[in-house]
Structure formats: structure tokens, C-alpha cells
Amino acid sequence: MTTVETAVDMSTSLGSAPIPSPVLTASGCSAFGRELEPFDDLTAIGAVVTKSVQLRARSGRPTPRMAETPSGMLNSIGLQGPGIDGLLADELPWLAERGVRSFVSIAGTRVEDFAELAARLRGVPGVLGLEVNISCPNVESRGEVFACDPVAAADVVAAVRAAADPAHPVYAKLSPDVTDIVSVARSVTDAGADGLSMINTLLGLVIDPDTMRPVLGGVTGGLSGPAVRPVALRCVWQVHSALPGVPILGMGGIRSGLDALQFVLAGASAVSVGTAVFNDPSALSRIHTELAAALAQRGFASLTEAVGYAHR
Amino acid sequence: MTTVETAVDMSTSLGSAPIPSPVLTASGCSAFGRELEPFDDLTAIGAVVTKSVQLRARSGRPTPRMAETPSGMLNSIGLQGPGIDGLLADELPWLAERGVRSFVSIAGTRVEDFAELAARLRGVPGVLGLEVNISCPNVESRGEVFACDPVAAADVVAAVRAAADPAHPVYAKLSPDVTDIVSVARSVTDAGADGLSMINTLLGLVIDPDTMRPVLGGVTGGLSGPAVRPVALRCVWQVHSALPGVPILGMGGIRSGLDALQFVLAGASAVSVGTAVFNDPSALSRIHTELAAALAQRGFASLTEAVGYAHR
């Protein structure tokens, strides 16, 4: 297997930032990386995509925060986290000291929040770039989610791109819960996004047959896991065919190297593994190995050759 | 079990049309009912929702037409069917002779097609009402799907309601692939829909790791099965809270009586069972029995008492 692997050049990049592996964590599915240390070599994966951080520390929502669903799960964490100060003081240094690359996910409820976060992250050691989680309610527009409105999404991305470290690629993370994901993708790339992360969770709901009420404290939650993989692949496919030049960080139900391969063939130049980590904490390393082997078996000399190959 | 069942009044209605059971087939998942005869008492279920019919006979798409996915499947049949003449000549009489209620799904690519189909179905024996499958490309608008545009969807529904037998309730079948399903629901009910069927499949894609191309001849396909259940329940929940007076035929991943119960509690007054029939051809009868037992265990005297109960 090892020989098979080393035959394939697995290096790729996030915008301008080179990474040795196309396999990354997914925001919110590996916290800030520490807990995976017993299971994965974090310096070998592409990057740790950190849990979306906001300006202030957040408690997150009351429990229950999750429900298992067929081949997936529903979550409603409410972005529990330390806030940007805690991130800069504790989490990012821990990763930097160990030589682990971080791709920092930022979130907010106002355009200015996003911009301020981007500014605070300028020049921070170990930070490769930013993933902008626009699947958040926009307080200035009756709580409509930024990602569901091409204009609001573009405003956020433009503000972040302007405020961010010029060396930091800015990826906009898209929601699949839209009528036309290509128009959102086009709008945010026009606004300066260097790449696109897709997909975030689908809005879902589960009712507890015993209490006869929604399981989640937040009523609705985000659906993730292999159940959503066909939707994620469709989004990556549509956006790559419309905007072939835009790098895509693909995710949504990736559990194996062959799942990751589907995303690469559809147009993703890197992938995030989220829910699968809950099932298998060593999924990241395993998927890297399986993907390398799958590429070798198919005669690819490098990962980049396979990106978008299914559109040929 | 039987005693438990008979304790609950399972009768409900599709708009003005009363039915003895809330469990129906899903359009396209039981053809025209015949093949289920060895497995289910078709006169005992709510109705057979027939495969969407168009004006002309259709061959459907080339194979491959399906791909299995985690807890679901992707299909791209292309509405193969006999056309309205064949339906009226062969299929509906077969159902009527046996006293099986039919709820006829109609589809088209132009508003006039839908209206003509509705007119052709006036006063046909055994036909309870119409389900309008607006998840079809609108040839008059660059192939955009009717269901994804509140105005186009309303045009179809208004035309169908005007042309249809006044005794036939008209249900509009909504697609989950929209940014705001409530606005589509509102628009079609304002246009005269007597009820809403939700959800149709989600647009998805699967790539064959061997051919390294999309599995389906049609490239993308419709995702169905338990994988999509949380999305379907969310749609039913959102629409029932916004439009509590509008009857909902709920569907999407129903496999057991407890799954059906979730839809009822979320606001559905009847349910369709689709993909689960492929897994278990006797699913319809089983789910009716399981749902009746579940309602009895929870102290409901009738199904209707439980409709929307989770919103209390």
C-alpha cells in the first residue's frame, strides 16, 4: 500500500496555500484538533479546519444537540466556542507549536463581525487561510441566512477579503439549501472569494416519538453524513462545471477514499471529512491512504490530474 | 395488535375526499398498483398515487437509471409511462374495477399540458383527485423546474384547478430544492391548491469510481429514501407552522409506522410511502398497522387528533 501511495503526488493547495495532503478536517467536526492527536498525525493531513469562531465566547445551545438519522445525523450545537481571544490565546498556538496547519473558520451575524475576525487573524503563525461560514443568521435581515442570499453572501466575502491578510486565501462555505447554488457561488467569487467550501449541512428535523416534540432544543438542525453525499456531489459538480477555475474544498458524507475520489473527480481539489470522524477517529489518515491508493490504481500520477476528471 | 389498531379511527381525507387509511403509495414508486396486489390489500390503503402521467407516452431515459446511496437511492427514470390515453384505457379501469382508489399524478412541460391532463381526468371512475408534479422542467423558461419558481408553480396550479373536476382535490407536489419552501407553498395555495404533497426527491449525483463518470445516464438524479427523511420532516414542519389550515400529504423516507407518526405529528394528514416499497413490497399494509398501534399506544382516539400535535 505504502508503495502504491508514494507513487502518487498528493500535494494540492487551498488557493495560494500549498498543502501536502488533500484531506482536511471539517469545521466543527474536529474541534481544534487536539483530541485527534491519539488517532491521526495532524501534521500529515492537509489542515485542521477549526470550529467556526465568532468575536465573543459562546455557550452554544442547550441539549439535546444531536439526533442520529439514517446514515447521518442532525446537529444543533449553536457554535459553542471560546471566541477569537480564546482561539488566538490557546488553540492556534497549540497547533502552530506542533507544526499543524490550520484553516480558520470564522462566523458572525453582522458583516463587520466577519471583517473584524479576518483582521484579527492577519499574520497569525500556522494559519493557512480562512473559511467563511456564511450559514449564519444575518441579524440585519430578519435572521435570514447569509448563504441563502447571493447579495448578503457577497457583502460578507468582500468585507473579509478586504480585511484579511493578503497571504490568506479566503474560502466561502456554501449552503445547499438554496434554489440555485451556482448563482451564490458566482456572486461570492465575484466578490473576491479565492475558493469555495461545499457543502454545509442541510436543514432537517427529527421528532421524538416518545415526547412527540422535535428532538433538538433548536427544533431544526443540520443534516450531515453519508446520507447527504449525493447532494454534496451534485453541488460540487454544478459549481465546477459553471466555474471550472474556482478551487473547491469538497465535503458532505465522505467516509472512505472512494467517497473522496468522487468529490475530486467532480471538481474538488481538496476535501473535508466531518461526521465520519465521529464514526472513526482515524478516518483522516485512512482516507488519505485509501485515496492515494485509488488514484494510483487508476493510473493518476498526481491528485491534481484527477480534479474534475469526471467532466471530461 | 389488531385490537390496538381497531381502537384508533384511521380515516382521514385528501382535501374533500375521504379515505379510510392515511397510508398511500408515492408516485412512481408503485407504478399503477398492479404489481403490489400479491403483497398488499390495495383497497385497504388510502389510495394508489399513480406514476406521473403526461399527455404522450414516454420511453423514459436510457439506463442506468438508478444508483444505490447510503440509506437511499438516486433515480433518473425520466417519467416513463403510457401517456394519458394508456392511463385512461388500461390502468385506471383496472384499479376502478377492484375498488382501489387512485390519486392521479400529472406532469408536463407547459402549463397547458397540465390543464389538458386535468380536464381529461374529469369524472373518471375511481379517481379521488390529482397530484400535480411540478418538479418538471418548464420548456417556456429555459427548462427551469416549475416547483423552483413560485410564480410558474402558481400558474400551473391555477390552470389545473380551473380545468379539473370540481370534485377532485388538487394537491401540488413541492420540491425541497428551494431556498424558501414556505413561499412556494403559499403561492400555490393562493393559486387554488387544495393540499400539498411534500417532498419530491432532492437533486443528487453519484460518480462511478470505475468509469469515473456520473453513474446515471441523466447525470443528476432524484435522491429518496430514509436518508432524506429529516429534510422532508423539516419541510412539512415549516409549511404546517406557516399554513396550518392546508392539508399535507407527507413523504420522504418513510419506512416504518414510527416514521409515519413523525410526519403526522409534524403536520401531515396523510403519508406516501415510496422507496421503502422497493425494500419491502408489503410496507404499505405494515406501516398502516404500525402507525395505528403507535397512535393507540399514545392514547390517540383518531389519526386526525395527532395531525400537527408536535407544534403544541
Next chain:
Amino acid sequence: MSALLTSPAPRAANPPVQRVVEVVARRPVNAYVELTLAAPEIADRAEPGQFVAFAIGGETSAMLLRRSIAIAGTADGVVTVVVAPHGPGSTWLAALQVGERVDVVGPLGRPFPLPEPGVPALVVGGGYGAAALVGLAARLGESGSAVAAVTGAASADRLCSVDELGEVASPVAVTTDDGSAGRRGWVTDAVAELIGDAGVVYACGPMAMLRAVAGAATAAGIPSYVAVEESMACGIGVCMTCVLPVIGEDGRTRFSRSCAEGPVFGGDRVRFADVGTLPWDVVGADAMGVVAP
């Protein structure tokens, strides 16, 4: 009006049933696994050429779709199938142990139509496809037909039911692509030699083989019946995923369901070259926007 050598296979005599049945015997056969199921109601109803459809992985399985498997044989109260572990579903099936229970629907599909008594027959099986022909060959023998058999596979370990065929047919020609058993080459080589004595040909196996055998039979003016394998979601005729372009009694081509109008089709009625495409002359192709050239 059709100038074809075959008529469409008629419906089976009995409707299918759905049962949860026990595995009463399990036997590895080369690359395959032979499972014997206690399923009297299916055994009584089944005719050669029909198949069963298994639910996979139990209640908590992520695999919803049934897997179709040809009936290899029936005896008092039991049904035998031969499973080739391929992907997750057939691998799960092949791993079933004696005493375990599985949900099965059958018998499904249309059986092989039998010729007039005494008409000499040639049965041709590829890989595990040979298993499905043993029952047919026996039935043909009983009705007075002389039965010759050809069975082939890529290699010796992919051959199947050679001994069983020996008991009900003769000669039995065996071919393997690599020569690891029988004669080196394809079944079609052996078919070419034996087809002259046949009044009807039956085939079961990979699509490419069916196409070649049907072509040879039709060229020789001999009717042939093939049992096809198309990807199936339901197996009972309700989903329309399993269609092939097949020429009907009226000479018109329709997308016919392999599970309901098949799996047995007249070899000269399946438009093998057009599988996976939408020819303009298929009924309803015009409504799909396909225009005659």
C-alpha cells in the same frame, strides 16, 4: 407481423410471495457460495428462469435495495441459489450462515418457455449463470428433449454447476478464457459446434455472452431465450429502473422491465447493441425529444 423466431416469454403461472426464510445449507463452490433456503411456498411456485430478491443487511442496514439472484434449483421445500460475492450486497448474502434468516421475495420474473416436446435444446451458461440452467435442462429432458450444454467462465474457479449439468445434459462442453479448465476459449466456440443439432437455445450469463449466443442462434435460424441481468431496484416491476430495449409482439421496441417482462426475453427481441441508449424508434422516444434520423 413480426418476422422474429421467438414469441415474448409468457407470464409465470404463480404470483410471488414475501417470506423471512432460514438458510438450511451453505456450500462454497469455487469462487461462489451456494445457499439453500427453507422456502416451501417459493419452491412450489418457482419455474426455471425465475429469480428471487433478497433484502440486505437487516433493519439497520444502509442498503435499501433488494438484490436479485437467479433460482438455481428447487427441491422439496427448499430453494437453492448461487451467489458470487461482488459488492457489499452480494458479499453480505454470501456470508450468510446456516441458521440465519433472510427476507426474500419470489419467485419473480418470467420463466423460460418450453419448446414442443422432443425439440432438441442447447443450454449455454456463463459463470454462475450456468446454475440457473440445471433446473431447465432437467425439465427439458423430462419433456423428451435431447439437451446439450455449454458452460464457460474466465477461469476454472468461476465455473459453476458442471457436474449438475452432466446429470441432465450431454454433451457438456466446458470452456475457460485462460484454459484452466475444459477447452481454452469462449463459450461461443463450443456453441458454434453444437448449435447445428439444436432446435432451441437457452442462455444465462453476462450480457456480452448473451448477445453473442443470441446472435449465433438467430444467424442459424434457431429461436433463443436469454435470461438477462439488469440493475434492479425493486425486482417486482414498480420502479422502472431495469429496462432494456426489447422488440414486442407487434414488432415495436419498448423499454421493457427485466424484472416483470423478463428476465427471460427472446434472444432476437433484445436490442443488445442499443442497451444504455435511447434509440429513436423506441415507443415514447419522440416525447423525450428524440427525432427519427
Next chain:
Amino acid sequence: MSALLTSPAPRAANPPVQRVVEVVARRPVNAYVELTLAAPEIADRAEPGQFVAFAIGGETSAMLLRRSIAIAGTADGVVTVVVAPHGPGSTWLAALQVGERVDVVGPLGRPFPLPEPGVPALVVGGGYGAAALVGLAARLGESGSAVAAVTGAASADRLCSVDELGEVASPVAVTTDDGSAGRRGWVTDAVAELIGDAGVVYACGPMAMLRAVAGAATAAGIPSYVAVEESMACGIGVCMTCVLPVIGEDGRTRFSRSCAEGPVFGGDRVRFADVGTLPWDVVGADAMGVVAP
């Protein structure tokens, strides 16, 4: 600055491992099933109070989330767990047979902190929760503590590890809600009688019981440690689904992860009454829009 009787439980000495292990013994115990796993690396690392997390249903399973199960005991190379069949996941676990293999991660979570040598201890177990206390009681005994035990359940068939506790603790008081075994009533009745002699209390079982026992201990001015059960998606600390409002060293309440900061918490640090709510004084509640009353 905190006036509480307990300090937060310290981290475990060893990191977890992930292994596919074999079931080497299976024993039904009343309503439960005791599984023994050949897992030397986990056995060597585990400390009382920690748990393991099992993957459910294999490759083709529709259940992605691991199921957390307390470690009931460890002996040379093996780990023992007691599973109560409840929903699909625990039912699948409980059905595992000797020789079958399962993917397990552990040991996870923080162990019970041990008192100064010689401090008398009371261990209180509810239902299968008692199993997790056997190893702790033994460890306490070795370090010179007198150990009393209370174990209770709804009915006799839901009791667990009574004999095992008898070997490492005395007295062992048994209660059942229906009086079908031991004394009729709740564990709290027996706890009330024995708590006076205890310098520290340990409890494992349903939340309601933990709340009552912790309340009694705190009221008596005795430190208590409880092992909680919160719904967990990952078990390793990365998903944030398993949080409870817990008072920290600094006296401030945070949503703490049961899997990483727990499952063992100081009984006077868990705000049982606020579980499932978002109190205004939880760190970061203000950012959620919750304002002080």
C-alpha cells in the same frame, strides 16, 4: 474561590486507542448482557470510571454514531462491559457473539479521583451503573478505604454486579422499586443510612439518581463524584453534543463535555436542575442573547 467540596476530576493518565477487538466471552446477566473483549491495550490503560465507544453494525450500517459503554472491569488483557439492550445500537451490541469482532475506542473520559488513603467510601450504583463501580471499589479497598455499597434498580432483573460488589464492599445494600429483590424503595433511602460513615461518595446510574445522591452527599458536607450519561455523538471530545452545565474550578459555569471533561464530575459541580436549559450565567450565554434576569 469556589466553596465547593470537590475539585474537577483530573485527566486520565493515558490516551485512548482504537482497535478492532474480538468478543471472547458473553454472559446474559438478568436484563443485561456482559461482554468480555480481548483488548489488552485498553485494559492496560483503563481506570475506574472511564468508558469505551463502539462502532455499530459494521461497514454497511446506517448507524454512524458510536455507542458509549462504561468499562465494568479489566483483567489481564480483557475489558468487560455490561450492555442493556435499549434501542437499535445497544441491541446490536448485546447480540454480539463470542468470536465476532467490533471496533472500539478507549479508554475514554476522566476516571474517578481517589481519596486520601484510608478515607471511607460509599459507592452507589443504579441499574447497570453498578457494574462500573466494582473496579473502583476494589481500587479503594487496595488503597485502604473501607467501602460500603448501595445498588438499586426498578426490579430484580435490572440489578447488576451485586455479587461482585459483595467481594469488594461491605455492607452491600440492595434496593428495588418494586421490592422484587432486597429492600423495597430507592437507593437514596439506603444512602441516607450509610452516608454518615462515608468520607467520599461515588455514584453511577440514571441522571435522576445521580442528582439525588449528589444532593444527599452535598447536604451532608461530603464530597461526591458522579459518572453521567449524556447522549454522545463522538465520545472523544470533538463534536460538542454531550455538554452539561458544570461549575468549574473558578466557580463559573460552563457547558462541559461529558466525554472529555467527564463522564466523572464533582457531584456538587453538575447543575442537574439546569440540564437541557441555557442558564444566563453559563459562560458565553450572553453571546447567545440570554440576558441576566
